[in-house]
Amino acid sequence: QVQLVESGGGSVQAGESLRLSCTISGYMSSNNCMAWFRQFPGKTRASIAEVDSDGTTRYINDVKGRFTISRDNAKDILYLQMNDLKPDDTAMYYCTYAPERGGRCTQEWGYWGQGTQVTISS
Secondary structure, X not given: OOEEEEEOOEEEEOOOOEEEEEEEEOOOOOXXXXXXXXXXXXXXXXXXXXXXXXXXXXXXXXXXXXXXXXXXXXXXXXXXXXXXXXXHHOEEEEEEEEEEEOOEEOOOXXXXXXXXXXXXEO
């Protein structure tokens, strides 16, 4: 019954910005971590940014300093602010979530949205 819907993607030039959103409908436990994944054509989906229920964030080096992940817990909305976009950022972007146990993210990503396309031209 849980549904994730990504939005905010588009086609922009290098150096510009985009803000992605992920809305969650249906029941979801309060203690969960959330993440943004991206998938290049012909490659596997990989995590790029994660945020825990207490606000702790993690980023891969390729996006650190340019992307910011945040969440609105009351509204169950996940955001990804993407600045200084580069052609290598071109990909499908997905949101997901996982339960937390022992105060840590299990990274047991089990639900996915439909994805939103981001295309960066030089």
